[in-house]
Amino acid sequence: MNTEQFELPRSREANERLHTLIPGGAHTYAKGDDQYPEHLAPVISHGRGAHVWDVDGNRYIEYGSGLRSVSLGHAHPRVVEAARRELDRGSNFVRPSVLEVEAAERFLATVPTAEMVKFAKNGSDATTAAVRLARAVTGRARVALCADHPFFSVDDWFIGTTPMAAGIPPTDLTLKFPYGDLKATEELLARHGDDIACLILEPATQTEPPQGYLAGLRELADRHGCVLIFDEMITGFRWSEAGAQGLYGVVPDLSTFGKALGNGFAVSALAGRRDLMERGGLRHSDDRVFLLSTTHGAETHSLAAAMAVQATYTEEGITAQLHALGERLAAGVRAAAAATGVGDHVVVRGRPSNLVFATLDENGQPSQEYRTLFLHRLLAGGVLAPSFVVSSALTEEDIDRTVEAVSEACAVYRKALDAGDPTAWLAGRPVKPVFRRRA
Structure with a gap:
């Protein structure tokens, strides 16, 4: 040209x-x-x-x-063929498809640090569900997010902190902490710890996490009784098949995946500890959490595509x-x-x-x-x-x-x-x- x-x-x-x-x-x-x-x-x-x-x-x-x-x-052939097979079998039913349990089994085998998973269509739904769950299980309202990470969700708890906050009521429920600075995060928790439901961050970005940083966040979350959430939308698969948590060996309470999971097909995932995830289910005696309920969250062709992606990643390195x-x-x-x-x-x-x-x-x-x-x-x-x-x-x-x-x-x-x-x-x-x- x-x-x-x-x-x-x-x-x-x-x-x-x-x-x-x-x-x-x-x-x-x-x-x-x-x-x-x-x-x-x-x-x-x-x-x-x-x-x-x-x-x-x-x-x-x-x-x-x-x-x-x-x-x-x-148009990766293996992924497209997996989706095409399901399109001929129907993509959405009035009850769960057997493919949903197969996709969950495949995901949890790929990300063994998680115990349960729920699929959705986009990253925002998954991260907001994680925040909602953290608030429910802790009984706390505030969210602490990493100030150095550019995007977490289209929902008010995050967009209200950006310059594009038009249409969002004022709130002081979202706080920020700097990436890589354990001391600043500890000070934030010392001031607001009894009110903070969760710490949410991308576990790694353009720089590697400082030595001991993620483990330090894990310890702080445990000490202050808040939920540690890893947003693995970007790090999932690109850092390792099991995300940054699989590479660095620090296990969050909840994590969210998307992007590479579907190779262009619309699929995301919220995964984490069984005792937390079950609060969005039917096998507990606490107040119910409206965790994720999406008409198209388990479309068979997208789940089949995700399974093909995971198989390709693991088999072909x-x-x-x-x-x-x-x-x-x-x-x-x-x-x-x-x-x-x-x-x-x-x-x-x-x-x-x-x-x-x-x-x-x-x-x-x-x-x-x-x-x-x-x-x-x-x-x-x-x-x-x-x-x-x-x-x-x-x-x-x-x-x-x-x-x-x-x-x-x-x-x-x-x-x-x-x-x-x-x-x-x-x-x-x-x-x-x-x-x-x-x-």
Whole structure:
């Protein structure tokens, strides 16, 4: 593609139609066209493996597929076939399908630190159910969430803490603690411990947890009688088949999974200790907890897809493949950035299976303008990369071609840094953060 003449007229028209009919132009804010250079947000026609095609006919090597959910690549044959078999047998019934117990058995064999599991359709339902359960079993109202993690739920207990809190009544029931700082968390619990129902966090993010940190949180939760919840939407499968809890050996009371679990199919899971999970069931004498009750939570084709995903991960060593691909990509991007003189400005971060990149200005500060420049050049080079999160469908050739596109983008980045102003290389407004008060 010619970078200077790179245009997406059909995608631009499709985006206009999307905004006319759908608030925000997408069903997930992170997929909005405001996250891309102006008029250069591709609208996807189809995908296969690690490649997607837009409605303008361009093919891209894709990263961060489905917001990290499609970790095996699009239309993975084993997953698609498993779902297809169930579609011919009916997808939803008035009573549980036998597939529900098979899927639960498979999940609990994959994540042996959990004793019971309940499936749903999205991560927000699972995390909110975990919070509700924690409140019920402790009799406490406050929730303490990790301030350094970007997203937990669409529900009020979390969204009310973001700049997009319009429509949510004021509340002081959600508190925050910093990741990696046991002392600060201990101080928070010392002040509010009798009122805090749970600590909820992603067990790992762009940095490894400090030595002893997760075990320290486990001890604090036990000492103060609150529930420890691991949000494993991202770490599940990408860290290990059993998530971060399986890798680091610290067992939470409750945990939530999604994203990679379905390879694009809608399925999530709430899992945890039997004595807690049973409070959402029928075999106890306490007040009942309306835990999760979803018409489509156990659709057979999605559960079959999840089972196929888990089998593929364990049989083919997918997590190790993701790490190897990510390591190759990170090394290539860092080398390309260093060779063009922007090694301190285009920065790759995170675990190899979950890479992101930062775009820093001449003062080393995060810059939406430089991110826009970088994304534009990647798109023109045939790479769709809001992050550098890999799928196992990528080949070494895909990685090497990506590094070429990054090198070309970094050369322009260097010119913008030398000029001290990236705006001359922008085609329109800069990309915007998802959480902001005004559109």
